Amino acid sequence: MTLTPTLPAVSPTLPWTRVCAVSDILPGTGVCALIGGQQVAVFRVAGRVFALGNLDPFTGVGVLSRGLTGSYTRDGQTRLKVASPLLKHTFDLETGESLEAPGVRVPVYATRTEGGDVWTGSLA
Numbered sequence: 001m002t003l004t005p006t007l008p009a010v011s012p013t014l015p016w017t018r019v020c021a022v023s024d025i026l027p028g029t030g031v032c033a034l035i036g037g038q039q040v041a042v043f044r045v046a047g048r049v050f051a052l053g054n055l056d057p058f059t060g061v062g063v064l065s066r067g068l069t070g071s072y073t074r075d076g077q078t079r080l081k082v083a084s085p086l087l088k089h090t091f092d093l094e095t096g097e098s099l100e101a102p103g104v105r106v107p108v109y110a111t112r113t114e115g116g117d118v119w120t121g122s123l124a
């Protein structure tokens with residue numbers, strides 16, 4: 001079976017929104033938030049916070065926030081990734097790029113932490 005990813009994955013505009021407390025996200029995991037009508041997967045990994053669209057582009061199902069996080073090496077650099085719990089496709093946490101299908105990516109959003117809270121919004 002060939003799965004056609006749902007493209008394009010241009011990051012929709014997102015209003016800056018407080019998602020939760022940093023401590024609400026267990027290290028190495030993600031949570032799902034509905035922001036401006038968009039499902040956003042927010043991850044806390046390696047002391048950093050990342051926000052991606054929650055929809056797995058290969059299945060159209062909102063599951064990425066429940067994916068397993070990990071790291072991989074590209075060009076000698078250690079980078080972070082999340083694997084969709086459905087078909088195990090992996091996505092770079094910073095760029096949203098699919099590691100298996102060049103050209104496929106999920107939307108990525110900016111994040112910041114402030115007073116112990118996680119905020120996410122559109123990239124500048």
Ligand code: FES
Pocket residue numbers: 032033054062063064065066
């Ligand atoms: S509702 Fe968001 S992951 Fe289940």
